[in-house]
Amino acid sequence: MPYLVRHVSPAAPALRLVCFPHAGGGASFFRGWARHLDPSVELLAIQYxxxxxRFPEPLVGELAELAAGAAAELAAEPPRPTVLFGHSMGAMVAYETLLRLEASGATHFTRLCASGRALDAPPVGAGEVTDAELIASVKALGGSHAEVWENAELREMLLPIIRNDYRLIDAYRRAPGTPPLRAEVLALSGDADPRVTPEQAALWATATTGPFSSEVYDGAHFYLTTHAARVARQAVAGL
Structure with a gap:
């Protein structure tokens, strides 16, 4: 099954926005962004x-495999100005995807939006915790899963996915000697996010030789659910 899910496909797109979901999340998380964007924006999301x-497929145990799959499909798309937006775990998948695309010589991937994630964050440490502890950790962050844990069927479906994703991101380390990006980087965070402070988010400036800016929103880890319209528009502003 393909990695790319097409939420909006204009006949003559001016630019492309590709969204990478958080741990446990899916491409549908970004479907609603279509109503906040100009109709000329092609809106895609990555489906892990x-x-x-892709539920019948086995979960992937390495972040590099997700990035390689996303990069291969994006490289095959018609070239046009493209923004990669990743939230939480998705920020690192988007970053690694962009590294691969730039290494291949692609120049139309012009901006990385890294949301809710420090560049070199410490491990979450949730891979070996009990189910109750893992659920408590996810609930503390809010987001789309906070209200579904009372449903036994949904709980049994989501727990293996989230546990796998937490292990995946805990095992991830940037390779020594990783070259800086050429693309612009925009770091976004919530002012009450327990996972990343604005100061940590600002360290994304070291990941690129291109322009850098940062924005701090009112909210916690899933600040972007409240500020979806503003975040979606900021992601593509000026392009």
Whole structure:
């Protein structure tokens, strides 16, 4: 199954926005962004294996595999100005995807939006905790899963996905000697996010030789659910 889910496909797109979901999340998380964007924006999202329409597929154990799959499909798309937006775990998948695309010589990937994630964050440490502890950790962050844990069927479906994703991001380390990006980087965070402070988010400036800016929103880890319209528009502003 393909990594790319097409939420909006204009006949003559001016630019492309590609969204990478958080741990446990799927491409549908970004479907609603379509109503906040100009109709000329092509809106895509990355669907990781093992969830939503790819639920029958085995979960992937390495972040590098997700990045390689996303990069291969994006490289095959018609070239046009493209923004990669990743939230939480998705920020690192988007970053690694962009590293691969730039290494291949692509120049139309012009901006990385890294949301809710420090560049070199410490491990979450949730891979070996009990189910109750893992659920408590996810609930503390809010987001789309906070209200579904009372449903036994949904709980049994989501727990393996989230546990796998937490292990995946805990195992991830940037490779020594990783070259800086050429693309612009925009770091976004919530002012009450327990996972990343604005100061940590600002360290994304060291990941690129291109322009850098940062924005701090009112909210916690899932600040972007409250500020979806503003975040979506900021992601593509000026392009």
């Amino acid at each position: 294996p093992g969830r939503e329409n």
